[in-house]
Amino acid sequence: MLKNSIFFKKVEFSTITSYAYRINDEVQSGEIGYYHLFNTSLPLIEEGLEFIKKQDHVRNIVLIGMGGSSCGVKALKDMLLNQKSKDKELFILDNTSTYSLFSVLEKLNLEESLFLITSKTGSTIEVVSLFKLIIDYFKIEISNLKKYFVFITDENSKLHQEGENLGIKSFFIPSNVGGRFSVLSAVGIVPLCFCGYDVKALLEGAKACFDDFFIHKKEEILQKAYHYCTHKNANINVLFSYDDVFKGFNEWYIQLIAESLGKKQGYKRIGLTPIALIGARDQHSFLQLIMDGPKNKTITFLKVKDNEKSPIIPDIHFKFLDSLSNKVNLHDLLNAQCDATMHALISENLSVDVIEMEKLDAWHAGYLMYYYELFTSACGIMLGINTYNQPGVEVGKLILKNILKS
Amino acid sequence: MLKNSIFFKKVEFSTITSYAYRINDEVQSGEIGYYHLFNTSLPLIEEGLEFIKKQDHVRNIVLIGMGGSSCGVKALKDMLLNQKSKDKELFILDNTSTYSLFSVLEKLNLEESLFLITSKTGSTIEVVSLFKLIIDYFKIEISNLKKYFVFITDENSKLHQEGENLGIKSFFIPSNVGGRFSVLSAVGIVPLCFCGYDVKALLEGAKACFDDFFIHKKEEILQKAYHYCTHKNANINVLFSYDDVFKGFNEWYIQLIAESLGKKQGYKRIGLTPIALIGARDQHSFLQLIMDGPKNKTITFLKVKDNEKSPIIPDIHFKFLDSLSNKVNLHDLLNAQCDATMHALISENLSVDVIEMEKLDAWHAGYLMYYYELFTSACGIMLGINTYNQPGVEVGKLILKNILKS
Structure with a gap:
């Protein structure tokens, strides 16, 4: 299972259902x-x-x-x-x-x-x-x-x-x-x-996410999309993924959000700016800016519950170095760091949510990726843009052709 | 040699010299x-x-x-x-x-x-x-x-x-x-x-940057810092580094800028938001957002001139696939992609500069890192903050201690 908990203020479900219909139209159209x-x-x-x-x-x-x-x-x-x-x-x-x-x-x-x-x-x-x-x-x-x-x-x-x-x-x-x-x-x-x-499980995970959204009417994706698209002074969206295994996912998230949602619309320039961090590592880096810098960011924490294969941090006693008072394993420490950072940010009144995956397997990965694809589609509809093209990169390609010719 | 070319409007040198004195004071103080x-x-x-x-x-x-x-x-x-x-x-x-x-x-x-x-x-x-x-x-x-x-x-x-x-x-x-x-x-x-x-060359490169700034009065660092700190609606600073070898440098850049310049100052929240990309890869990702999304970003291109060890792209002719009309090597293609993207962004009137390293060795790496350290110090002085502390991350550490105790 994948659990998404939202810590910012939700809106009435009726406010966002019209967008659900529009997504449904996209699905039905087959385009x-x-x-x-x-x-x-x-x-x-x-x-x-x-x-x-x-x-x-x-x-x-x-x-x-x-x-x-x-x-x-x-x-x-x-x-x-x-x-x-x-x-x-x-x-x-x-x-x-x-x-x-x-x-x-x-x-x-x-x-x-x-x-x-x-x-x-x-x-x-x-x-x-x-x-x-x-x-x-x-x-x-x-x-x-x-x-x-x-x-x-x-x-x-x-x-x-x-x-x-x-x-x-x-x-x-x-x-x-x-x-x-x-x-x-x-x-x-x-x-x-x-x-x-196990690509079959991957597809099944995606299907489960589809069902949760369209059949079971889970509202987190729409709530989050609505929050992001209407809080225009918090248009930087940080994904804080706890564990190095999410490095590739972070890159994928950035591509999906940046290229889908950064668009011109007449004379207006629209877009959400994705940033992706790795925890606990980047607590020693970007976190200071989130805590004390301009309040222009939302933060999603991504973590994995399963700690089965992680070793206990041994209780070796040193004369001068600190000891952990309890027996924790390394993955528990990582998740505790995630929770501590999350609470620190909530206490600063920042928009926070957390996605917790039961474990990291093909099914959950498929669910997670489909979740973000649906989220992107929802944002695109709310922003009133074409989510699926990328006209801005064509100029550079033309210039490149000329450079290579000369 | 490392060449920094600035494509946005510079200010009179007299506008920024006072900041140079303040940095000089920091240097002299020994603190x-x-x-x-x-x-x-x-x-x-x-x-x-x-x-x-x-x-x-x-x-x-x-x-x-x-x-x-x-x-x-x-x-x-x-x-x-x-x-x-x-x-x-x-x-x-x-x-x-x-x-x-x-x-x-x-x-x-x-x-x-x-x-x-x-x-x-x-x-x-x-x-x-x-x-x-x-x-x-x-x-x-x-x-x-x-x-x-x-x-x-x-x-x-x-x-x-x-x-x-x-x-x-x-x-x-x-x-x-x-x-x-x-x-x-x-x-x-x-x-x-x-x-x-070759750590000696690394230190020598840093020394060369120091000399360029303090003795030869090169102005690019101050011009750039002043531009970034005064253009408050462009407070996202993108570093677009062309080549995978800059992945680690990108992380270092993010830590340096985010943790140094994201600070509370009384009731105000101050900060520059660093983003780091890898070219040409991220032309297929974040670039669309820079081109068409909100104009809240500055962009620095980082490239290496030396193409010596790069292979020529062979002129194999296929019936259906495109050919490059000239013989270019792979690194030249990469740099041409960098130039093309740079020109595309300049034509959108975005704030662009480019750092070109003659080659990638310890001397140039030392110069580059010292360049960004000086740049960070200059920004900190212009923003009127303490560049060297990180008070915001202490809250999370306290919460973590409590979580681990219970």
């Missing part, structure tokens, strides 16, 4: 594909397992993708560290960083590797460049590419067409699923399925 | 120790080298420290990846994360490991807990701790006293150097020196 992925992605699991079964030699899965094509997978890789099959390693290349490229390639034996080139449009310059650099690095014959590469892309994209041309297998992203909402499509399902993660 | 570390840390290099020379068996240096006790080292580890000695690995534990603890400990052979326990006050609960967990994990006899541990702390702290008691070597942080300004003190010098980094 926004991500809502339905927990169903539409089911056949992919079989297709993925079928494919990888024949690739007995593969030990390394290398995902090449930018933004939405890798963020979600990275989030799940970090969260589900101990839940993949033992015999396959997942690597992710998500930047035009020379250092990162070689630090991955140097670890690989080509004959044990399968590269997943992921690009929704099929023409992302970073991805195409990395694709060529990998071919060159391993001196792979063009006629042999089909042995080492798989494409994940929209049907009939340039990448798909090239795949047909070269005999490379393509998995398809539904055309009505946008990049940053695509983690539960082929973008996430294929690599995670290849690595032995 | 703020970080200003002088490029001199005062010099003897540490010899002391560190002397110590590690006798530890021939050590292959793994494990730093345990929170916030300022690890952030700077992590930044330098990431930036100077290829410049350490080949035979030693540096690990950093900076959180009460069960996963992170074990993922490091499982890689270690105790007899080849040296653990550096870093805590300025000597009583950081996370650090003391990890210290005990490590002792327990490896079943080290208390009388043997001196073989495996080194302390880095203030003179006469609890940790130093315990070190005396147990025969463990302590290196000292000057009492007038605060945690987040301590990277060039024993906090950074000792572990980096142990791992064979």
